[in-house]
Amino acid sequence: MADYNRYGHAHGQGYGQQGYGYAPSAPPAPTPSSSSSYGYPPPPMGGFGGAVAFPPGTHPDVERAFRAVDRDRSGSIDEGELQAALSGAYHRFSIRTVRLLIFLFSDASPRSRMGPAEFATLWNCLGQWRVVFDRYDRDRSGKIESNELREALRGLGYAVPPAVIDLLIANYNNGVSNRGALDFDNFVECGMVVKGLTEKFKENDTRHTGSAALSYDGFLSMVIPFIVP
């Protein structure tokens, strides 16, 4: 049997099995999300171009944030609109991080826009991540130290080996004046990369052995979308 602790069941909890209905062990998000909105299945594809349909129980703040940027009532938002929607509640993410979030959370094709249910799922996930980030940003500097990244990712349910942590730090602490520390943007980006790759790996570890057999085509197709310029 697989040693699931090695990739994310650090707290004995499974990943959300339905799309991105992620249910980590962190406490509930502070303000915007109601706890009942965790764990929704992926949004229906038909939500675009028509009525703006949020899942039942979606917190009014989430709907408000979405509608504030979806001015043409198209029912979906693009990367610039998502960036604006998240700025007030969470962080002004770089457009690079925003693209990664759309790639990971959107089921739309092409993956350049995001619908209301996907937005609600993302919002709730970021609420969880903010809680974990704040827990390790003890001096409220807006950054967490690199040596706490491993614990923070573990808090999100990802048991990442030290060598990988070192790689993440080497990649994601650029541009931050205090080298070796991550701001929330970099934390989300590197954590989302771990989350996305872990989910892809797990899809291929069908027998839960902790090992996945990948074809060359499958390997390239899985990995290249993460390598976004």
Place this chain on the structure above:
Amino acid sequence: MADYNRYGHAHGQGYGQQGYGYAPSAPPAPTPSSSSSYGYPPPPMGGFGGAVAFPPGTHPDVERAFRAVDRDRSGSIDEGELQAALSGAYHRFSIRTVRLLIFLFSDASPRSRMGPAEFATLWNCLGQWRVVFDRYDRDRSGKIESNELREALRGLGYAVPPAVIDLLIANYNNGVSNRGALDFDNFVECGMVVKGLTEKFKENDTRHTGSAALSYDGFLSMVIPFIVP
């Protein structure tokens, strides 16, 4: 047995088995490299900080380009110096592409600098790639069309499936005014990603079956270095 055509033996030739001594089926590079300089093993680690040691047979142009930017005679060059060294002969690559080239071609630790032997290997490789690029840039526009990318990569020895080509195009044609076409910088970056991932995959396909069994840690460690901000 593995169907090697699926990952790079499109012309019945093997990858260079010694580091990046890559020997594709493309014709020899046009000007700078002597053919005898292909296929060198990786450079010795001791080449840094001391005498500037090029492999025997290195073309004088390559040495000149290196020495012109290594002003302090440290024996290694950083990313800005590499960018400058390549600008005259090949292209003013983006710093992002330069970092990828250092990551793929440098054995130094930390991988932020490049020594003379590594530089010579890179120079020769780019000569090959320039030949292939020019072959498909038929109107000399400085760009190749996206539908020719597959053939161009095949010309470099990488048989990439159509779905992956589509992913590459989606990722790498940003910023080029003529959407769907790649300039040399983007061509090199996306091709180098394919080259690097293929070599990593092949290291794990030890029995040449076309399939690799990867552990979660191994998978993350292999992939994350390519996801450079």
